[in-house]
Amino acid sequence: MLKINNLYKTFERGTVNEKAALKGLSLELRPDDFATIIGSNGAGKTTLFNAIAGVFISDEGEIYIDGEDMTFKPETYRARVVGRIFQNPLMGTAPSLTIEQNLAIAYSSSKKGFLRPAISKKDRELFRETLSRLNMGLEDRMKTSMGLLSGGQRQAVTLMMAVIVTPKILLLDEHTAALDPLTAEKVLEITKEVVKEKHITTLMITHNIASALHLGNRTLMMDDGNIVLDLSGPERDNLTVEGLLDKYRQVKGHILDNDRILLSQE
Amino acid sequence: MINQLLGAIELGLVYGLMVLGVYITFRILKIPDLTVDGSITLGMAVCAMITNAGHPFLAMVVALLAGAAAGSVTAFFQTKCKIAPILAGIMTMSGLYSINLLIMNNGSPNISILGSDTLFSMFQTATMLTKHTSIITVAVVICAIVVMLVEFFFSTPTGLSICATGDNEDMVRATSISTDKMKWIALAIANACVSLSGAMYTQYMGYADVTAGSGTIVVGFASVIIGETICVRKNIRIGFVSAIVGSVVYRIIIAVAIKTNLFPTYFLKLISVIIIVIALSIKPIRDSIAASNSKARRVKKSVKNQ
Numbered sequence: 001m002l003k004i005n006n007l008y009k010t011f012e013r014g015t016v017n018e019k020a021a022l023k024g025l026s027l028e029l030r031p032d033d034f035a036t037i038i039g040s041n042g043a044g045k046t047t048l049f050n051a052i053a054g055v056f057i058s059d060e061g062e063i064y065i066d067g068e069d070m071t072f073k074p075e076t077y078r079a080r081v082v083g084r085i086f087q088n089p090l091m092g093t094a095p096s097l098t099i100e101q102n103l104a105i106a107y108s109s110s111k112k113g114f115l116r117p118a119i120s121k122k123d124r125e126l127f128r129e130t131l132s133r134l135n136m137g138l139e140d141r142m143k144t145s146m147g148l149l150s151g152g153q154r155q156a157v158t159l160m161m162a163v164i165v166t167p168k169i170l171l172l173d174e175h176t177a178a179l180d181p182l183t184a185e186k187v188l189e190i191t192k193e194v195v196k197e198k199h200i201t202t203l204m205i206t207h208n209i210a211s212a213l214h215l216g217n218r219t220l221m222m223d224d225g226n227i228v229l230d231l232s233g234p235e236r237d238n239l240t241v242e243g244l245l246d247k248y249r250q251v252k253g254h255i256l257d258n259d260r261i262l263l264s265q266e
Numbered sequence: 267m268i269n270q271l272l273g274a275i276e277l278g279l280v281y282g283l284m285v286l287g288v289y290i291t292f293r294i295l296k297i298p299d300l301t302v303d304g305s306i307t308l309g310m311a312v313c314a315m316i317t318n319a320g321h322p323f324l325a326m327v328v329a330l331l332a333g334a335a336a337g338s339v340t341a342f343f344q345t346k347c348k349i350a351p352i353l354a355g356i357m358t359m360s361g362l363y364s365i366n367l368l369i370m371n372n373g374s375p376n377i378s379i380l381g382s383d384t385l386f387s388m389f390q391t392a393t394m395l396t397k398h399t400s401i402i403t404v405a406v407v408i409c410a411i412v413v414m415l416v417e418f419f420f421s422t423p424t425g426l427s428i429c430a431t432g433d434n435e436d437m438v439r440a441t442s443i444s445t446d447k448m449k450w451i452a453l454a455i456a457n458a459c460v461s462l463s464g465a466m467y468t469q470y471m472g473y474a475d476v477t478a479g480s481g482t483i484v485v486g487f488a489s490v491i492i493g494e495t496i497c498v499r500k501n502i503r504i505g506f507v508s509a510i511v512g513s514v515v516y517r518i519i520i521a522v523a524i525k526t527n528l529f530p531t532y533f534l535k536l537i538s539v540i541i542i543v544i545a546l547s548i549k550p551i552r553d554s555i556a557a558s559n560s561k562a563r564r565v566k567k568s569v570k571n572q
Contacts, residue, residue, distance in 0.1 A: 075439055076439060076442050076443065076444045077442070078442075079439065079440055079441060079442035080442045083440075084440055086436075090434075091434070091436050091437065092436075092437055092440070093434065093437055094429070094430040094433035094434045094437055094438075095433060095434070096429070096433050097426070097429055097430055097433060101426055101429075101430075102430075102437075104423065104426060105423070105426055105427055105430050105437075105438070105441055105443070106441050108423040108426070108427070108441075108443075109441055109442045109443065111423070115422055116422060116423070117421055117422065118421055118422055118423045118425070118426040161441070162440075
């Protein structure tokens with residue numbers, strides 16, 4: 001479903017701030033794969049997501065989504081097949097539009113025609129049905145401004161917007177990190193359900209080692225612009241949180257075998 | 267006084283579409299677009315030339331298209347050349363000054379269209395109404411048609427996407443809609459409205475002047491703010507009407523102030539600026555008053571407790 005070959009990206013090339021964010025990263029996701037990604041800050045997780053979503057064009061390497069070469073395609077083109085949710089609940093929705101208008105914008109990419117009402121009766125039915133899945137009572141508040149909702153509610157609606165036209169790839173960038181634990185759990189629960197039901201290939205960045213192991217069917221660990229660990233199957237099933245943390249330390253110790261890592265291990 | 271009042275209403279309606287254009291960029295796209303000063307004069311210049319050639323209706327249409335072109339240029343500067351929105355508007359505005367002079371008979375700073383047929387004069391001859399009535403009727407009809415068209419447009423998916431672009435660009439891009447295209451459409455429509463307003467002004471006043479547009483944006487902002495205060499912006503549909511209402515009320519305020527010798531005519535722009543600054547700073551002023559009240563209350567309480 002997603003195939004990345006030898007991807008490189010360097011920011012600020014040729015300046016003192018030069019930073020190689022992706023160093024020959026390769027990754028292949030099968031249809032229905034739900035992979036979690038862990039890794040320390042600066043490992044290149046978000047850069048990888050930006051590369052897949054087309055925020056920038058990579059320096060080297062190729063990206064294929066469902067067999068289509070996306071390497072040089074612009075962000076707006078890829079958005080048809082790539083859904084993305086950010087950590088910040090404010091980023092996924094337009095606050096001064098209503099809930100149904102927000103959904104309509106997400107939904108309109110699937111429809112043709114310019115000079116028609118943005119929301120038809122049939123659309124409204126669909127939106128109502130979609131929102132009722134969240135169990136947040138939002139289906140009765142469809143004409144409420146998005147800006148009046150709480151962060152958790154907004155993130156839940158963002159999730160529904162991302163999947164209302166089923167994407168081929170769903171990128172979740174710590175999308176529950178800014179929510180309180182209960183809401184986070186609920187949003188995660190809905191995520192799991194929707195991904196499973198619609199068979200969406202999903203990549204999720206998380207800093208929660210437990211959910212990295214329990215969610216989905218694969219766990220990837222990133223470090224220094226590359227994937228250093230790819231766990232799946234029985235090996236992953238038998239791994240405990242402690243075991244994964246050990247592997248994490250091993251990788252960090254091995255790769256960054258210098259005094260910086262010694263200092264930070266105090 | 268009644269004549270001044272009627273005059274103010276007429277001028278308000280004539281400028282109404284300019285305010286509508288400012289509303290679209292300033293309130294919906296949330297980009298202050300300074301192209302307005304240039305595109306309103308562009309409308310005047312184009313209209314004067316074509317009206318003098320004997321096509322008052324065509325003049326309106328061409329002015330509209332010219333405005334859309336001016337807006338497109340600003341959009342090009344903003345989205346493709348990545349020039350900051352305010353600067354992009356200033357570039358187009360300054361550039362248009364030369365273009366406008368070029369259009370107006372190769373460099374004459376003003377053109378009279380007295381003696382040529384205008385929409386207003388044609389309507390008056392056809393219906394035998396009084397001058398004021400016919401001017402107001404024509405202006406209201408044009409404003410109503412444009413407002414209805416704009417309202418319809420903003421109820422379509424494209425219109426909704428433009429609203430969202432002003433709200434949250436990331437979100438719009440994430441739904442495979444090009445924000446560049448949305449900005450382009452919005453700026454083109456806005457400046458088309460502004461230019462049409464300029465064309466109406468020329469047919470109403472009977473002349474086009476290359477300097478007549480300077481400071482228009484300030485009047486536009488002031489009118490938008492007055493309109494919102496009066497109409498209480500509930501939704502976008504009311505917002506469009508409030509732009510026209512704001513324009514008329516602004517002119518009435520100015521007419522009354524001048525009539526009662528509150529200030530001389532040349533103070534107009536200063537007064538507009540003061541209105542805008544006060545309106546825009548109401549929230550911070552209110553916040554700081556609330557903060558100092560809260561502090562005073564708590565200091566008092568702690569003194570009492572000691």
